[in-house]
Amino acid sequence: MTHEVINQAPARAGLNEYLINPAMTEAVKRYDAQWATAQLSEVGALVGQADFQRDAELANTNPPVFASHDRWGNRVDAVDFHPAYHRIMGAAISHGAHTSCWSSPRPGAHVARAATFMLFAQIEPGHACPVSMTHAVVPSLKFTPSLASEWLPKVYSRVYDPQLQDPATKTSAIFGMAMTEKQGGSDVRANSTRAVASSDGSWILTGHKWFCSAPQSDAFLVLAQAPGGLSCFLVPRVLPDGSPNVFRIQRLKDKLGNKSNASSEIELDGTVGWLLGEQGRGVRTIIEMVAQTRLDCVLGSAAGMRQAVSEAAWHVRHRSAFGAVLIDQPAMTAVIADLQLEAEAATWMALRLAAAYDDPSAAAFSRLATAVAKYWVCKRGPNHAYEALECLGGNGYTESFPLARRYREQPVMAVWEGSGNVIALDVLRAMAREPESVAAVDQELASALGVYPVYDAHVAATRKLIGQVAADPAAAAGQARRVVEALALGLQSAVLIREAPAAVSDGFVAARLGADRSFEYGSLDAGLDLAGIVARA
Structure with a gap:
């Protein structure tokens, strides 16, 4: 009898991850992407399958392996992946998780692409790195029409084709990025990689990169010092004549999480590249890519929150203790409700941002709001994953369940494309240099006034804080995180007040802005509609 398994949750598989995610389905409809419902439902069914989830596990338990030379001694700089990784990449690319919004523009295209990206990233986040960079490279490529064409x-x-070969013979390409160097990190102006013009119109690059994402990609955007200043270059792995470019992978990074994705250090030594944009305007050129990947960090963090709370809710609906199903016990009800509030706020904020990228007139809003969301949503991810993991008890702490992997994964979105202080200072810089962005965000905050007195008070306090920062720029840096947090909570509250069901907006405003808000998940006012919120998890 002791071998009979009872009171354990069944495998969470065979579910349509799109159709059972109410925040996502409601936001897709609200932001003009309802036309993509059939495709998103197809993706939701795919990623919910047990074999897809098994591939996600295999891609992480069998991480990429680097080989500097082949068995005959030829330098190859190869990164080999488990077949499961390639199956996941192939599925994501075939469903347009990378560039569908660019290749088929229409109202809601960025929202539909964002939702597609989130569904894949919810189950396997590591592959989302090259998918994101391939999406994000598009606006930067357009700086040089000949390279764009x-x-x-x-x-x-x-089509997903992982083979490295002459670009002229390939019908598809995946892009990576190499900006930071060991002596400067986020301070890319300190880069020492040099670029010298060649007589044939190309450039020769010599230097190193401390973090090169997805080194198996077909091509990369790379920053290097040219005579005219820091510039951006397109560097392919294989040259037009079919010969390998000099792209020496020094090692793959042994990371806390993000195991299925290859991150590396590389050396460039007579490496051929082509100037993208103008000399001396490298940051301006690549910042277009950075802005898009920052949005994808928000999308990825929100997707992780969805995975975390849905796994936790599934477990507590199927597990009993002390004479009752866990979800029906008030303490657990409050925890799941609070985790769902966080996930809903992140999802609505993420897709509201994606909608702004569909609207050319919303550029000022997206400039500031993307940085704010990147800071806040990504920082909220790790502790959210931990709390969800704890709902599974000892099971959650084991590698047999996906939340241990998710817990290690969430911090990368906060670190990548600008860690906390870098992003917070970027928010201050945008506010000072582009006052129209402040006005656009303030308009968004104002759109939800008059419903909750506590929200109105938060907006008034936020406006006062912005005024103080503007009046004393010398002291602004010390207040950067405080400003960003106030803006983020305001933006999340605003979109939920306008768009989400009353149970969600009531809960979020009370839990995040109210006078009795708590530092830990699960300390919610019992008068809130906790059952209604939990039902959405």
Whole structure:
């Protein structure tokens, strides 16, 4: 009898992860992407399958392996992946998780692409790195029309081909990025990689990169010092004549999480590249890519929150203790409700941002709001994952369940493309240099006034704080995180007040802005509609 398994949750598989995610389905409809419902439902069913989830596990338990030379001694700089990783990449690319919004523009295209990306990232986040960079490279490529005409058709392709070969013979391409160096990190102006013009119009690069994401990609955007200053270059792994470019992978990074994705250190030594944009305007050129990947960090963190709370809710609906199903016990009800509030706020904020990228007139809003969301949503991810993990008890702490992997994964979104202080200071910089962005965000905050007195008070306090920072720029840096947090909570509250069901907006405003708000998940006012919130998890 002791071998009979009872009171354990069944496998959470065979569910349509799109159709059972009410925040996502409601936001997709609200932001003009209802036309994508059939495709999103197809993706939701795919990622909910047990074999897809098994591939996600295999891609992480069998991480990429680097080989500097082949068995005959030839330098190859190869990164080999488990077949499960390639299956996941192939599925994401074929469903347009990378560039569908660029290749088929229409109202709601960025929202539909964002939702597709989130569904794949919810189950396997590591592959989302090259998918995101391939998406994000599009606006940067357009700075040089000749390079855009050569590479954009390959980037738009729905075919995934991991083989490195002459670009002219490939119909598709995946892009990576290499900006930071060991002596400077986020301070890319300290980069020492040099670029010298060649007689044939190309450039020769010499230097190193401390973090090169997805080194198996077909091509990369790389920053290097040219005679005219820091500039951006397109560097392919294989040259137009089919010969390998000099792209020496020094090692793969042994990371806390993000195990299925290869991150590396590389050396460039007579490496051929092509100037993208203008000399001396490298940051301006690559910042277009950075802005898009920052949005994807928000999408990825929100997707992680959805995975975390849905796994936790599934477990407590199928597990009993002390004479009752866990979800029906008030303490657990409050925890799941609070985790769902966080996930809903992140999802609504993420897709509201994606909608802004569909609207050319919303550029000022997206400039500031993306940085605010990147800071806040990504920082909220790790502790959210931990609390969800704890709902599973000892099971959650084991590698047999996905939340241990998710807990290690969430911090990368906060670190990548600008860690906390870098992003917070960027928010201050945007506020000072682009006052129209402050006005656009304030308009968003104002759109939800008059419903909750506590929200109105928060907006008034936020406006006062912004005024103080503007009046004393010398002291602004010390207040950067405080400003960003106030803006983030305001933006999340505003979108929920306008768009989400009353149970969600009531709960979020009370839990995050109310006078009795708590530092820990699960300390909610019993008068809130906790059952209604939990039902959405």
